[in-house]
Amino acid sequence: MTLTPSRRGLWLRVLDLPAVRRNDGLRSFLVATWLGWQIESNWADPFLFAIYSVVRPLASVMILVVMYSVITQGAFSQPIFPYIYLGNALYILVGQIITGVSWAIIDDREHYRVAKHLYTAPISGYTYLFGRGVARLIIGTISVGITVGFGMAVFKLPIRPAAIDWPLLLASTALGVAALAGLGLIIGAWTMTMARHFWSVGEAVSGAMYLFTGAIFPIDILPAWLRWIGFIFPVTYWLEAARRALLGPGAAGFTTFAAFSNAALLGILAAFTAALLIGSVFFYRWALDNAKEKGLLDMESGY
Amino acid sequence: MTTSLGSSVQDGGRVRKATGARLFWYTLWARAYPRMVGATRERSWLFFETLLPVLGVAGYVFIYRAIQAPPEYAGFAVLGGAMTAFWLNVLWSMASQLYWDKDQGNLELYVVSPGPMMAVLLGMAVGGLVMTATRATIILVVCSLLFHVTYQIASVPLLILVFAVTMIALYGMGMLFASVFLVAGREAWHLSNLMQEPIYLASGFYFPVKAMGAFVATAASIIPLTLGLDAMRQLIFAGDPTLGFLSVQVELSVLAVLAVIFLAAAAFALARLEEVGRREGRLIERRR
Numbered sequence: 001m002t003l004t005p006s007r008r009g010l011w012l013r014v015l016d017l018p019a020v021r022r023n024d025g026l027r028s029f030l031v032a033t034w035l036g037w038q039i040e041s042n043w044a045d046p047f048l049f050a051i052y053s054v055v056r057p058l059a060s061v062m063i064l065v066v067m068y069s070v071i072t073q074g075a076f077s078q079p080i081f082p083y084i085y086l087g088n089a090l091y092i093l094v095g096q097i098i099t100g101v102s103w104a105i106i107d108d109r110e111h112y113r114v115a116k117h118l119y120t121a122p123i124s125g126y127t128y129l130f131g132r133g134v135a136r137l138i139i140g141t142i143s144v145g146i147t148v149g150f151g152m153a154v155f156k157l158p159i160r161p162a163a164i165d166w167p168l169l170l171a172s173t174a175l176g177v178a179a180l181a182g183l184g185l186i187i188g189a190w191t192m193t194m195a196r197h198f199w200s201v202g203e204a205v206s207g208a209m210y211l212f213t214g215a216i217f218p219i220d221i222l223p224a225w226l227r228w229i230g231f232i233f234p235v236t237y238w239l240e241a242a243r244r245a246l247l248g249p250g251a252a253g254f255t256t257f258a259a260f261s262n263a264a265l266l267g268i269l270a271a272f273t274a275a276l277l278i279g280s281v282f283f284y285r286w287a288l289d290n291a292k293e294k295g296l297l298d299m300e301s302g303y
Numbered sequence: 304m305t306t307s308l309g310s311s312v313q314d315g316g317r318v319r320k321a322t323g324a325r326l327f328w329y330t331l332w333a334r335a336y337p338r339m340v341g342a343t344r345e346r347s348w349l350f351f352e353t354l355l356p357v358l359g360v361a362g363y364v365f366i367y368r369a370i371q372a373p374p375e376y377a378g379f380a381v382l383g384g385a386m387t388a389f390w391l392n393v394l395w396s397m398a399s400q401l402y403w404d405k406d407q408g409n410l411e412l413y414v415v416s417p418g419p420m421m422a423v424l425l426g427m428a429v430g431g432l433v434m435t436a437t438r439a440t441i442i443l444v445v446c447s448l449l450f451h452v453t454y455q456i457a458s459v460p461l462l463i464l465v466f467a468v469t470m471i472a473l474y475g476m477g478m479l480f481a482s483v484f485l486v487a488g489r490e491a492w493h494l495s496n497l498m499q500e501p502i503y504l505a506s507g508f509y510f511p512v513k514a515m516g517a518f519v520a521t522a523a524s525i526i527p528l529t530l531g532l533d534a535m536r537q538l539i540f541a542g543d544p545t546l547g548f549l550s551v552q553v554e555l556s557v558l559a560v561l562a563v564i565f566l567a568a569a570a571f572a573l574a575r576l577e578e579v580g581r582r583e584g585r586l587i588e589r590r591r
Contacts, residue, residue, distance in 0.1 A: 043490055052497055059500040063509060064366065070514045071372040080370060111406075200351040207358040216362060217369035 025127040032131025036104065040135045057143040058150060061088045064216060065155065076155045082247055085157060087215040089147040090242055093140045094209060094235055097180040099202035100136030101129050101188030109192075109298060116298035126284050129188050133181060148246075159246050168262055169245035175269045176238030182276030183234075189280070189287035195296060209235050219256045234272035241265045320417075330418030334426025338396075339433050352388075353441045360384030360446045363509050375540050376510070378452040382539065383508035385443040386532055389473060390502065392435040394495040397477030400427055401485040402492075405586070410485075414586055420573055424481060428474035457541035461551065465538065468558045469531025475565030476527060482572035502526060511536065513548040520548045527561050530554040 011034065014020065020027050041049050064084055072078065109115040119125065151157040187202050194201065210216070212229040213236040219227050230236045240257045244265075257265070291297040321329050363380035404410040413423050446452070456462060484491035505523035506512060512520045512533050523529040534554040537547040548554075580586040 043493060052493060055497060056500050059504045063500065063504045066504070066514055067363070067366060067372075067376075067510050068370055070510050071367070071370045071376070084366065084369075200355060204351065204355055204358075207355050211358050211362050211365070217365050221365050221369045 024122060025124040028123040028125075029127040029131040029134075031123075032128040033134040034131075036100075036132040036135030037138070039107065040139060053139050053143055054146045057089070057092045057147050060092075061085060061147055061151070064088055081155070082151075082157050082159075083218070083243065084216050085151050085155065086148065086243055086246060087239055089144055089151065090239055091210060091215045091235075092143045092147065093137070093177065094180060094215075095206045096136040096140030096143075097133055097177065097184045098187060098206045098209075099184075100133040101181075101184035102191040102202040104129060104132035105188050105191045110300055113298075113300055119297055125288060126185070126281065129185055129284075130181060133184055133188075137177065137181075163248050165245040165248065165262075168241060168266070171266055172238050172241035172245065172269060175266065175273045176234065176242070179234040179238070179269065179273040179276050182273065182280040185280035186276070186283045189284040192287050192291040193294070193296060195299065209233050212236075213239060214256065215239055234269055234276070237265045237269040237272070241269065326417065327419055327422045330416075330422035331426040331429065333418070334423045335430035335433070336426075338427070338430025342434050342437065349441070352438055353445065356384055356388060356438075356442045357445055357449075359387070360442065361449070364446075364450050374453075375543065377450045378447075378454065378540055379511070379536060380509050381443065381446040381450060381452050382536060383503075383510075383532065384446060385439040386528055387503065387508060388435050388439040388442060389432075389470070390508075390528055391499070392431045393473055393477035393480070394498055396431045397427055397474065398480035398484045399491050399495050401481045402487075405485065410586060414577070414580075420577060421570055424478045424569065424573065427481070428478055431477075432470055432474055454539050455541045457538045461555075462535060462538045465531060465534045465551065465555055465558070468555060468562060469527050469535075472527035472558050472562035472565055473531070475562055475569055478569035479565050479572055482569070482576040485576060502528075505529070506532065507548075508532065511546055511548070513546075517548075524557065525561075527558055527565075530558055534558075 015027065015030065020030065043049075044052065068076075068081060068084060072081075075081070105115075108118060118128070148157070148159070152159055183205070184202075187205055191201055208229075212219075212222070212226065213233050214230055215235070219230045219236070222230070237260075240260070241262065244262060260268075288297075320326075360381055360383075363384065364377045367376045367380060401410060404413065413420060447454075484494060487494055502523075503509065505515065505519055506526050506529040507515060507520070507523075508528075512523065512529055515523070520529070530549070531554070533548045534551045537551050540546060549557075577586070
């Protein structure tokens with residue numbers, strides 16, 4: 001998929017706007033968003049890319065559906081089923097954003113070998129990485145929508161658009177995505193300072209959160225000495241708030257967060273988000289200096 | 304005296320070239336060596352490449368607990384989780400490997416060396432198998448201890464035979480994919496990504512494959528791990544006679560046929576790839 005002349009013209013006009021030209025951060029963000037989208041999508045025609053984008057998340061959720069179905073003989077009306085299904089569907093965004101930024105570092109450094117060109121250009125590295133994560137966010141959002149729609153159509157998930165608490169859903173998702181972006185930036189910056197196993201860092205964090213945040217089973221199922229881990233991740237609060245918004249009273253029945261009001265969930269999530277976004281700015285600066293000190297910024301390990 | 308490179312130094316300092324079967328063996332060993340020995344030199348993989356699968360397996364075990372599944376299902380998840388190590392190794396360290404070798408400039412070195420390419424592929428497979436077997440064993444042991452999984456093995460020799468034939472068929476498939484993915488170029492990355500969760504689903508990594516229905520289970524049997532895992536599950540959890548999709552004997556026979564087909568197809572595809580690659584100048588061209 002390449003830009004047609006008219007689209008390219010539009011894009012160049014956007015980049016030529018005085019507000020964009022004057023602002024390194026905004027310009028870097030917009031260009032990186034476009035670049036990220038091209039890298040993610042232009043290896044195939046749009047139809048094949050669309051299939052690719054939905055097959056993995058659908059297969060992932062279907063594994064859980066079959067596991068559930070084998071044990072319960074298809075009792076999809078039980079409250080635990082939408083809990084599992086929605087948690088797994090929403091978690092697609094977590095994986096995409098958390099790993100997306102660190103993969104941008106790996107791609108630029110190891111695969112395309114352009115890290116040195118990037119960091120000698122007049123760009124804002126921080127907003128550049130943000131932009132590279134946006135393409136994954138777009139793909140993830142589409143995948144979540146299709147997965148949830150599939151669940152509503154095939155498994156009769158008890159979600160009715162008219163009954164959704166839209167303000168809670170939008171506010172929690174905006175905060176959740178921003179928190180994930182902050183976390184993704186921190187992991188991406190950490191990746192810059194690594195010479196080994198940088199492939200695994202994003203997946204390790206994403207995998208840990210899958211287990212501890214109540215994404216696919218209530219935290220109460222974990223051994224008591226592990227449950228506290230779930231409470232230190234913003235994803236836990238976002239998933240709970242999003243489930244409440246989508247399922248309404250049907251989300252109740254699991255006691256972990258029964259004592260938390262919606263406002264309390266949003267408040268905690270907002271605090272996490274602010275801390276992660278501010279922390280990511282400082283961590284990025286430290287990681288960049290560290291990578292330069294150690295000569296890792298443009299290292300091609302072939303590892 | 305035999306040098307580390309496999310050539311023999313005779314009296315008088317003349318080097319006797321390895322040819323034929325000896326060259327094949329030395330090439331195979333040379334390609335397998337870094338994969339097997341590398342793991343002992345850089346031990347940090349113990350943390351990254353066993354912790355991640357353990358987390359994944361734990362997730363599936365806790366789901367089974369959340370829906371109050373019988374205890375043996377935790378064992379299914381543990382066994383399936385351990386076997387994912389082999390599938391991931393085949394996808395990322397076999398199927399995609401020649402493409403990455405081309406990207407890094409190694410493929411042209413393989414091609415201009417006297418060693419046969421089939422031996423290079425077999426070396427990749429042997430090295431990968433040894434390395435991954437270590438990881439899978441650690442995952443199996445750790446998860447079994449963590450989740451108190453108990454096994455009731457029907458026949459150890461048959462279990463070993465099923466595992467061995469499954470691995471030959473699986474890595475034969477990986478060798479075939481290596482040529483196919485090299486032709487796919489940049490799409491190889493996406494193909495490997497695409498063949499993770501859908502294969503876990505169709506092949507019944509975390510539940511008995513018969514739950515997918517006869518049609519899907521039959522179609523998925525082209526992936527050796529489908530029947531291999533089903534047969535191993537029947538042999539390891541022998542308490543449930545209704546578990547399997549087909550009998551162990553039938554599954555073993557099909558796996559043996561798949562092994563022969565995949566190895567033959569890999570040899571053919573590799574020869575064809577090399578011929579077309581030389582003709583079109585694509586063996587050293589890195590832009591796609």
